Amino acid sequence: MSLIDLILAFVLAGVPWLAGVRLVMWLAPGEPRLPILLGAGGGVGIGAFLLALMTSLRFLPVEIAVRGVFILFVALAIWAAVELRRRRPLWDISSGWSILVFGFLGLVVVGAAMNFASGVWNGATHENLAVRMAMTAHMAAGDWPPADPYAPGVERLYRYTAQAWGASVMRIGGVGLFEAVLAITITSVVAIFGGIFATVASFRNYLFGLFAAAGFVTAAHASFLGLWRAPIGEYSASRGEILAGLDRELVQGFTGSHGFALLPGNDFTNVVAIAAGFGGAFLTVQLLRGSSARIPLAALAAVCLGAMAAAAEQTLPIALATLVILALGCAVRRDWRAALTVALIAVAGVALALVTQGSLSAIAFGSEVGSRASFGFTPENFLTLPTDAMLYSARTSPFFTVPAGQVRVGFFNPIVLKELPWVFLAFGLGAYFVFRARRFYLVPFLGMALTAFLIPGLFTDRVYPINIARFTSVGVYLAGLAAGLVAAELWTRSGRFRPAYRAVGVTLMILVMGSWVASVPLWPARLYDTANVSLAEDLEVAAFLRDGLYGRRALVLPGPTTLAGVITDDWEGQHKFVVAFGATSIPFGLDAYSGGGWYGAHYRRAYDTLDPEAMQALGIDTVVVAPQLLSADQVEMLTRARGDDRLVLDFVSSDGARFVYTYLSDDND
Amino acid sequence: MTDRVPAIGSVIAAAVLWIALLLVPVDWSVSSVPAAGSLFTVGPVSSYIVPGQTILPTEPVDRVAVPIRVGGPFGSSVPIRLLVLTEPGGDELAAAAATAVSIPAGFDLVVFELDSPLPPSRWAYLELEIPPETQWPILIGGTRSDLAEFPGQLYLRGQAGWPDQDLFHQLLRRQNLASRIPVIWSLHRAALLGYVALLLPAVTIFAGLGLVVGRRRPVLRWPLALLPLPVMVGTYYFYALL
Numbered sequence: 001m002s003l004i005d006l007i008l009a010f011v012l013a014g015v016p017w018l019a020g021v022r023l024v025m026w027l028a029p030g031e032p033r034l035p036i037l038l039g040a041g042g043g044v045g046i047g048a049f050l051l052a053l054m055t056s057l058r059f060l061p062v063e064i065a066v067r068g069v070f071i072l073f074v075a076l077a078i079w080a081a082v083e084l085r086r087r088r089p090l091w092d093i094s095s096g097w098s099i100l101v102f103g104f105l106g107l108v109v110v111g112a113a114m115n116f117a118s119g120v121w122n123g124a125t126h127e128n129l130a131v132r133m134a135m136t137a138h139m140a141a142g143d144w145p146p147a148d149p150y151a152p153g154v155e156r157l158y159r160y161t162a163q164a165w166g167a168s169v170m171r172i173g174g175v176g177l178f179e180a181v182l183a184i185t186i187t188s189v190v191a192i193f194g195g196i197f198a199t200v201a202s203f204r205n206y207l208f209g210l211f212a213a214a215g216f217v218t219a220a221h222a223s224f225l226g227l228w229r230a231p232i233g234e235y236s237a238s239r240g241e242i243l244a245g246l247d248r249e250l251v252q253g254f255t256g257s258h259g260f261a262l263l264p265g266n267d268f269t270n271v272v273a274i275a276a277g278f279g280g281a282f283l284t285v286q287l288l289r290g291s292s293a294r295i296p297l298a299a300l301a302a303v304c305l306g307a308m309a310a311a312a313e314q315t316l317p318i319a320l321a322t323l324v325i326l327a328l329g330c331a332v333r334r335d336w337r338a339a340l341t342v343a344l345i346a347v348a349g350v351a352l353a354l355v356t357q358g359s360l361s362a363i364a365f366g367s368e369v370g371s372r373a374s375f376g377f378t379p380e381n382f383l384t385l386p387t388d389a390m391l392y393s394a395r396t397s398p399f400f401t402v403p404a405g406q407v408r409v410g411f412f413n414p415i416v417l418k419e420l421p422w423v424f425l426a427f428g429l430g431a432y433f434v435f436r437a438r439r440f441y442l443v444p445f446l447g448m449a450l451t452a453f454l455i456p457g458l459f460t461d462r463v464y465p466i467n468i469a470r471f472t473s474v475g476v477y478l479a480g481l482a483a484g485l486v487a488a489e490l491w492t493r494s495g496r497f498r499p500a501y502r503a504v505g506v507t508l509m510i511l512v513m514g515s516w517v518a519s520v521p522l523w524p525a526r527l528y529d530t531a532n533v534s535l536a537e538d539l540e541v542a543a544f545l546r547d548g549l550y551g552r553r554a555l556v557l558p559g560p561t562t563l564a565g566v567i568t569d570d571w572e573g574q575h576k577f578v579v580a581f582g583a584t585s586i587p588f589g590l591d592a593y594s595g596g597g598w599y600g601a602h603y604r605r606a607y608d609t610l611d612p613e614a615m616q617a618l619g620i621d622t623v624v625v626a627p628q629l630l631s632a633d634q635v636e637m638l639t640r641a642r643g644d645d646r647l648v649l650d651f652v653s654s655d656g657a658r659f660v661y662t663y664l665s666d667d668n669d
Numbered sequence: 670m671t672d673r674v675p676a677i678g679s680v681i682a683a684a685v686l687w688i689a690l691l692l693v694p695v696d697w698s699v700s701s702v703p704a705a706g707s708l709f710t711v712g713p714v715s716s717y718i719v720p721g722q723t724i725l726p727t728e729p730v731d732r733v734a735v736p737i738r739v740g741g742p743f744g745s746s747v748p749i750r751l752l753v754l755t756e757p758g759g760d761e762l763a764a765a766a767a768t769a770v771s772i773p774a775g776f777d778l779v780v781f782e783l784d785s786p787l788p789p790s791r792w793a794y795l796e797l798e799i800p801p802e803t804q805w806p807i808l809i810g811g812t813r814s815d816l817a818e819f820p821g822q823l824y825l826r827g828q829a830g831w832p833d834q835d836l837f838h839q840l841l842r843r844q845n846l847a848s849r850i851p852v853i854w855s856l857h858r859a860a861l862l863g864y865v866a867l868l869l870p871a872v873t874i875f876a877g878l879g880l881v882v883g884r885r886r887p888v889l890r891w892p893l894a895l896l897p898l899p900v901m902v903g904t905y906y907f908y909a910l911l
Contacts, residue, residue, distance in 0.1 A: 100877025524863030
């Protein structure tokens with residue numbers, strides 16, 4: 001990793017943003033405020049870029065598609081720079097507020113970068129690296145549509161879109177996997193903040209925009225108030241050591257889910273999707289405010305909606321519910337044209353999402369490979385939330401205890417009231433402002449958060465039940481946004497009860513942001529130690545594998561043979577670097593979204609015995625070995641294979657902690 | 670003149686707080702603590718069944734913490750002495766005395782403050798001396814975590830036990846932040862850079878806050894810009910480590 005690569009990656013990730021500013025200037029010609037143009041440009045540009053890229057990839061060769069889309073967006077970005085210089089839009093925020101907001105945004109960005117980096121280099125979370133970044137690396141090195149890194153002969157029925165953006169940055173800039181994905185993740189985090197700020201500020205004011213954005217990015221699932229009585233359960237004479245372990249728990253509640261602060265390190269694809277979603281939200285708001293460019297606004301809003309859905313399918317039902325609420329609101333006001341336009345955005349957005357390849361098109365049209373996601377209607381769970389840990393954050397919070405085996409709790413269970421009191425406060429006060437103060441603009445924001453909370457009580461994911469908790473995650477972020485709006489309403493109330501309103505508003509924001517604020521000093525603790533004790537040598541092996549022709553398939557000894565193994569720190573984590581940074585397949589069939597059963601059975605035989613039939617069936621041509629971690633049986637197995645001239649040593653890392661062999665099957669003897 | 674007083678006062682107070690943060694000695698954990706779930710009970714131990722542990726500290730050690738359970742009524746206590754020898758039956762390197770108390774949680778994490786620091790990178794042997802007149806059964810915490818930071822092993826009556834079993838212990842070093850920074854830089858560089866990266870936006874936030882509030886109340890500009898951050902950092906830091 002070099003600084004030049006990092007800068008280049010951020011410049012390339014910033015191209016859609018600046019292009020988005022040009023689109024916003026075109027669609028909102030009367031908007032003179034630079035904070036709005038810059039804030040909205042990120043989400044709009046990312047949405048437009050993603051859908052252009054995915055549509056091009058569907059119909060054009062990969063090199064032409066990537067270059068063509070980048071040329072188009074670089075041209076738009078240059079045009080935006082020229083227009084900004086010519087028009088000189090107004091920066092109408094005082095220097096004090098500007099410094100404060102940029103400081104806060106800087107803190108959010110540093111947190112996102114640390115959480116992301118710890119997931120890659122410190123083994124803090126693993127799915128981001130081992131699954132999503134692995135897919136990005138294979139997209140950058142291979143052809144289109146991308147093969148599953150864990151089932152290379154099969155299409156993985158998974159969301160690709162954010163990975164495709166990362167892979168395009170790698171292809172165009174020649175930068176590394178870490179730099180590319182870090183750049184698009186951080187760009188998206190800033191775009192989310194800017195998108196919420198611009199959307200809300202465009203129809204209220206900057207204070208409302210700031211509160212809403214701050215609520216969204218800091219909302220957490222666990223209440224910091226429990227910190228004082230938390231049964232932490234660690235034996236340490238150092239409170240610092242105990243506190244260091246609390247970072248995740250502070251922003252991770254009883255759903256085993258996670259606050260937005262942890263999202264960049266857990267699932268960068270969601271971050272990208274949400275950024276595109278708020279681009280669409282800004283455009284929809286402009287449309288409803290009576291802009292003259294209705295058709296282009298609606299079309300680009302649908303593009304952003306489609307890109308968001310393609311990047312993270314679980315966001316689609318929430319966005320659709322919000323659009324339905326908006327359409328109904330327009331219909332109640334007898335603004336039939338606006339209602340129809342909003343409905344058309346929803347329909348066109350879904351249609352555009354289906355143009356892209358991945359999970360949504362597989363759900364809609366089926367697929368001959370893998371198992372697509374499938375959902376069941378389970379109204380018997382109405383008004384409940386899942387309690388189970390999500391795969392990549394499977395740790396127990398010290399702040400609560402859900403009895404073992406209890407997979408759901410009711411909305412009004414004491415544990416929910418204890419961990420998320422601010423959600424109820426925000427909804428209650430929000431309803432008050434809607435009905436008593438006629439603040440109808442709050443309805444869609446409250447509605448989207450409520451939808452996200454209700455979905456896990458109405459539907460189940462039949463392939464991976466735990467995945468339904470993703471809606472709860474998004475629900476908490478959206479509730480944070482709504483709480484920010486409610487707090488801003490309280491802060492700006494006038495009259496003799498003004499101090500009381502303000503006190504309630506401040507209390508609400510403290511409850512929303514408290515866990516995040518308390519976790520800030522603990523972030524660097526995630527970078528303190530690494531589980532990857534031979535990291536330098538893992539990267540040497542990855543460079544060696546990547547330098548060869550793409551398409552290697554490796555057996556990793558010792559290493560995982562199941563999904564559960566992939567997301568652990570076991571075997572010094574060497575498999576993560578082989579599959580991600582080495583862009584080499586490990587064909588054990590990760591899960592049900594690809595040919596998991598067939599690959600899993602064959603890989604297990606190959607892993608246990610180097611069975612020639614299994615090795616040949618899987619097409620394994622490479623064996624990566626950590627000699628110091630081998631069992632006696634594995635040493636004997638490898639010695640026998642070397643004696644039979646099945647294994648030829650190709651590479652030894654600098655300190656001898658990693659060997660790479662070429663496996664000679666009957667085909668390539 | 671009136672504006673200068675809070676400004677100069679804030680600069681001085683902030684400087685004092687930051688300097689205190691750098692110079693006040695605190696306890697740094699220099700060995701990892703195994704997960705609480707890996708703790709198991711060893712004992713009863715006594716003046717006859719003497720528990721011990723070989724250690725190889727990577728840094729000088731001033732204090733040693735050991736979980737000890739007193740099997741008497743809550744509140745009953747037993748004075749215990751910790752001896753550090755060069756090896757089982759060897760010469761004394763350091764000693765400390767502390768009191769273990771029976772508490773509802775079971776194990777009481779007893780911290781022994783050594784009379785002289787242990788040198789780094791040299792094998793040593795810890796031994797707990799339990800008075801023969803103790804009327805309550807005494808249990809100690811063991812672990813099977815087999816951490817790299819625990820290269821030694823558990824001993825009972827001067828005899829080595831299973832090689833993967835250890836006396837659950839934590840080694841601590843008293844040091845100020847100024848002298849600790851080079852150690853963190855060499856061993857945990859990313860974390861140190863992380864803290865620097867956090868400080869920059871945090872300083873910016875409070876500078877902005879000072880400007881925003883200072884427009885209406887100039888007297889608050891400098892105190893708000895300079896003081897909250899060292900107060901917050903100091904509170905967290907001293908709560909965590911002092």
